[in-house]
Amino acid sequence: MRALRWLEARYRRVLAQLGYEYPPYYMTITEAAMVLLTIGAVAPRVLAGPQVAQWVWLAAAIALSLVHLSASLVSARSVSITAHTAATLGVAMLFWCVPTTFDVVPLMLVLGITQVAAVCTPRVAATHLAVYLAVVIGAGLLGANHQAWLIVLTVCFGAAVGQLLQNQLLLLRAERRAQAARTALDRAAIAAEVHDVVAHSLAVVLLNVTAARRALESDDDRAEAVEALRDAETQGRTAMKDIRNTIELLRTDGPGSAQPGLADIPELVASFERAGLAVTLDQRTSSTALAGTSGLAAFRVVQESLANAVKHAPGAQVAVTVEARERRGLAVRVACPVPDGARRAPGGTGLDGMRARVESAGGTLTTGPVDGTWLVDARFPAARPSPTVRQETPS
Known part of the structure; x- marks a missing residue:
């Protein structure tokens, strides 16, 4: 067992040097076969x-x-592939110097070229194959082997098998990379969804807690403080429910799973307003103006923008405008006054996630200070009308 583990480690190292991830037992089998053929x-x-x-x-x-x-x-x-080819061909020519009726030397050549073709580029493999064929044909012309044409065919077959093994490995490698990319995208999607839900909920909860503290500190108004804390508790429970729904949605990806959209923006703004944020909403669009990812992206833009206003500009007057224009799509604008010279805080990922979500829905996003106001401007293309089929009644 120790010898087998040593062989496995050795062959794994050799394959790593060659740049291929074949199972180590591949080399164990081929080397054992070469010994038996010898x-x-x-x-x-x-x-x-x-x-x-x-x-x-x-x-x-x-x-x-x-x-x-x-x-x-x-x-x-x-590892030197050239030395491997030279040794294999040298052993074959030495054996052919001693003729015999039953000869397995051609099988040694087939196995040797298969090993070469499995770990070389097609151009290098073709070069080695040409050397193999030259030796076989030359030995046939000198009378060292019989039916050289048949040996040529089997050697070519061995080279093809080696290339097929390599292609299979490369396809497996590409599949692993694609799977890793899909996993990374899934993780990014989960992170974005959880970030949107948690950031919004925590912003509203903090507003309510702040309102309760101020009520107790200034007027000792317990009723107002209790009401604010009750709203914070409700928002926290809603956040937990939203997180569970988000995780379940990402886990099942069911077509019937409900996600927020344009119709939920008024309630979203109202939740921030109840928590104490000075915010106005001007929405001139129907709930069916956008559908699918575009409606969700518009909702998340408003949600993230309001959460950022609570975090970076407490007490500021925020204006939200959602307007649908025929043939121009949907425009979502969130404006919040900011002090002069204000810049984006380093390390945040909210704006990047917002931009990625908008662009994935086919829209564009512009953010930045304009005349003392931090402006978030998202534009979504108009939904294409469904094609209609004209039916003609037979005359």
Whole structure:
């Protein structure tokens, strides 16, 4: 078991040097097959009783095979595909110097070119294949092997198998990258949804808590403080419910799951107004002006903008305008007075998330100070009318 673990670690390191993530047992199987083929090439030649000179060729072939195998196992340097090809072809030519009836040397060549093609680019693999074919054809012309044309076909088949293995690995690698990208997008979507819900809810809760504190500090008005705290509690419970609904929506992605849209903007503004934010709403659009992601994006723009007003400009008068224009789409504007020289605080992600949401719905977003007012201006394209099918009654 220790030897197998050592082999697995060694082959994993070799594959990492080559830049491929094949399972280590791939190399274990191919190396074991090469050893068995070498034994299969030696045995019939030894049993046939070679001449004295042929023993030299056999000994050289065995020695070269052992050196090649040992180098692949213990060498700490980078793997050389050229050395692998040279050793494989050298062993084959040495074996062919001792003819035999039953010969497995062609299978050694097939396995060797398969190993090469599995870890090389098509151009490099084609170069090695050309060398393999040149050796096979040359040996055939010299009479060292029989049916050289059949060996050529099998070697080409081995190269094709190696390229297929590599293509399969590359497809698997691309699938993993795509899965990682989808996971990252899912995490970003979850983060954006939770951020929108929590930021809005905490802003309203803080407004209510502040109102309660001021009521107790200034007028000792317990009734007003209790009412503000009750609103904060209600908003907190609503926030918990919204978070659960958001997580469930992201988990199931059901088509019937309700999401906020244009029709929910008045209630959203009213919740901030009840909490003490000075905000006005001018909405001139029907609830069906936008649908799907565009309506949700418009709602989130207003929600994030009001939460930012509570955070960065407490006590300021905020104006929200939602206007639908025929053929021009929908315009969502949130204006909030800011002191001169005010800039966006570093480290925030709300505006970036808002812009990404608007652009994903096909719209554009402009933010920044204009004449002492922080302006958030989102524009969404008009919804395309559904195509109508004209039906003609048969005459």
